[in-house]
Amino acid sequence: MDLIKTDICVIGAGSGGLSVAAGAVQMGASVVLIEGHKMGGDCLNYGCVPSKALLAAGKAAAQHRRGAALGITPDEPVISYGAAQEHVAQVIAAIEPHDSQERFEGLGVQVIRDWARFTGKDEVEAGGKRIRARRFVIATGSRPLVPPITGLADVPHLTNETIFDLRAAPEHLLIIGGGPIGLEMAQAHRRLGCKVTVIEGAKALGNDDPEAAALVVAALRGEGIEIIEGAQVEAVRGEAGAIEVKVAGGQVLTGSHLLVAVGRTPNTDRLNLEAAGVTHGRGGVEVNESLRTSNRKVYAIGDIAGRGQFTHVAGYQAGVIIRSMLFALPSKARRDHIPHVTYCDPELAQVGLTEAAAKQAHGDGVQVIKLGFDAADRAQAEGKTRGFIKVMVLKGRPIGATIVGPNAGEMIGIWAMALANKMKIGAIASMVLPYPTMGELSKRVAGAYFSPKLFESSLVKRVVGVVQSLVP
Ligand SMILES: Cc1cc2nc3c(=O)[nH]c(=O)nc-3n(C[C@H](O)[C@H](O)[C@H](O)COP(=O)(O)OP(=O)(O)OC[C@H]3O[C@@H](n4cnc5c(N)ncnc54)[C@H](O)[C@@H]3O)c2cc1C
Numbered sequence: 215m216d217l218i219k220t221d222i223c224v225i226g227a228g229s230g231g232l233s234v235a236a237g238a239v240q241m242g243a244s245v246v247l248i249e250g251h252k253m254g255g256d257c258l259n260y261g262c263v264p265s266k267a268l269l270a271a272g273k274a275a276a277q278h279r280r281g282a283a284l285g286i287t288p289d290e291p292v293i294s295y296g297a298a299q300e301h302v303a304q305v306i307a308a309i310e311p312h313d314s315q316e317r318f319e320g321l322g323v324q325v326i327r328d329w330a331r332f333t334g335k336d337e338v339e340a341g342g343k344r345i346r347a348r349r350f351v352i353a354t355g356s357r358p359l360v361p362p363i364t365g366l367a368d369v370p371h372l373t374n375e376t377i378f379d380l381r382a383a384p385e386h387l388l389i390i391g392g393g394p395i396g397l398e399m400a401q402a403h404r405r406l407g408c409k410v411t412v413i414e415g416a417k418a419l420g421n422d423d424p425e426a427a428a429l430v431v432a433a434l435r436g437e438g439i440e441i442i443e444g445a446q447v448e449a450v451r452g453e454a455g456a457i458e459v460k461v462a463g464g465q466v467l468t469g470s471h472l473l474v475a476v477g478r479t480p481n482t483d484r485l486n487l488e489a490a491g492v493t494h495g496r497g498g499v500e501v502n503e504s505l506r507t508s509n510r511k512v513y514a515i516g517d518i519a520g521r522g523q524f525t526h527v528a529g530y531q532a533g534v535i536i537r538s539m540l541f542a543l544p545s546k547a548r549r550d551h552i553p554h555v556t557y558c559d560p561e562l563a564q565v566g567l568t569e570a571a572a573k574q575a576h577g578d579g580v581q582v583i584k585l586g587f588d589a590a591d592r593a594q595a596e597g598k599t600r601g602f603i604k605v606m607v608l609k610g611r612p613i614g615a616t617i618v619g620p621n622a623g624e625m626i627g628i629w630a631m632a633l634a635n636k637m638k639i640g641a642i643a644s645m646v647l648p649y650p651t652m653g654e655l656s657k658r659v660a661g662a663y664f665s666p667k668l669f670e671s672s673l674v675k676r677v678v679g680v681v682q683s684l685v686p
């Protein structure tokens with residue numbers, strides 16, 4: 215068996231692995247990249263990209279159904295579900311070259327298409343080769359969790375890995391799980407003409423600010439999606455086209471298709487981690503703040519590292535370990551400035567602490583400032599006044615922001631910058647923004663932090679009085 219010696223061996227060519235490989239090779243390191251399945255990983259093939267593309271099709275359909283308040287007669291769009299899914303496939307195809315084997319080989323990366331397994335503390339086997347590296351990066355991601363629900367193994371069901379293969383619209387899509395995957399797919403399918411029922415064991419979007427999550431859930435219900443909360447699924451049975459879901463308490467729901475979206479399982483099984491002395495558990499590979507595993511030569515990033523399952527987290531972590539691997543500089547991964555967005559309409563965006571988490575961590579020292587989208591003239595003009603921005607401030611600095619409303623995912627950017635750079639809230643208040651934009655809400659909410667200090671201060675009023683009496 216051939217032996218390849220390299221500086222860095224990256225396992226997994228998804229969001230995390232590709233970022234490490236591209237960065238490291240362009241800075242002069244020799245890199246071997248091993249991928250067992252599709253280049254681009256989950257995000258490109260089964261995750262972010264297809265889900266946002268299908269949501270875009272749903273949004274286009276929804277435009278037809280609204281507009282009455284703006285003087286436009288709504289109509290029921292003619293929808294081709296198959297064509298919407300073809301749009302999804304085309305979007306993947308358009309982005310694919312960026313993540314392709316050819317592009318990475320062009321950059322100088324040696325790409326091996328096989329499943330990798332450790333054979334020792336500094337050696338991996340794949341593609342009939344032994345790869346010995348100074349440093350390894352495990353970036354093998356996650357796959358859909360198959361929960362222990364009675365009957366599930368025998369009932370045809372979809373996951374995020376198969377739902378984008380459908381070409382005929384499900385008549386009635388049952389979705390187990392009201393997390394981001396469940397709700398994004400619920401809205402896309404509802405808007406594309408399907409009947410949709412979401413069955414959630416606890417609270418839908420339960421990891422987010424409850425007030426913001428409630429607004430999204432209400433909007434989805436308003437579009438005709440049935441969302442049943444507090445309904446743990448215990449058993450499923452039936453066949454394609456006629457599926458029965460039984461929840462705790464005895465309620466039975468029926469539908470034509472079933473999507474299971476109840477979280478993720480880390481892809482550790484093929485890696486033979488014991489041979490490398492890498493500790494792992496149910497949450498994935500265990501890492502320290504520098505994203506190093508129990509084997510100092512081995513790092514782990516992305517979904518497998520269990521510190522936030524988002525593409526931008528994997529990308530950020532890639533930068534952190536490149537600094538450590540290539541320049542031997544101390545480098546720690548922060549978590550306090552990471553945003554996330556659920557791309558339903560309205561979007562729900564969060565960075566830093568939620569109101570509850572901020573109050574729990576800092577007590578009464580936290581000031582919460584909130585403003586509705588109705589305060590933005592642009593939102594009024596567009597008839598999109600549903601939603602709010604909420605900012606948590608500690609000693610003059612934002613420590614968290616929640617935005618729910620149109621384009622919340624774009625609007626959170628400024629707060630992500632503020633948290634990343636530990637900026638004062640005055641920096642946001644002092645910006646001049648174009649009028650009328652939704653973004654003005656960020657400036658307005660920051661301004662609201664100072665309003666009581668300026669407008670309700672007897673000292674300020676006295677100073678103004680004195681100055682005015684002296685000015686000629
Ligand atoms: C439906 C859905 C929607 C999502 N939407 C968003 C979104 O809008 N925004 C966002 O930020 N995140 C989103 N995510 C999450 C995002 O897709 C993941 O966080 C991201 O892909 C993780 O990147 P990764 O590099 O850790 O893993 P992956 O991208 O999954 O890549 C891991 C790769 O490793 C390979 N692999 C596994 N084991 C081995 C082995 N032993 N040898 C060789 N190769 C191996 C796999 O085949 C895979 O290609 C979404 C996820 C889903 C499922």
Ligand SMILES: NC(=O)c1ccc[n+]([C@@H]2O[C@H](COP(=O)([O-])OP(=O)(O)OC[C@H]3O[C@@H](n4cnc5c(N)ncnc54)[C@H](O)[C@@H]3O)[C@@H](O)[C@H]2O)c1
Nearest residue numbers: 391392393394395414415416446447475476477523555556
């Ligand atoms: N927009 C985005 O960034 C985006 C979109 C989709 C997914 N993701 C990533 O993928 C991850 C996984 O998403 P997800 O939605 O699968 O998982 P999740 O863990 O966020 O949500 C799963 C939901 O399923 C419920 N559940 C679990 N078992 C159940 C049962 N037996 N019956 C009924 N309900 C049950 C849970 O209570 C939970 O609310 C997310 O946490 C996120 O990191 C991100």
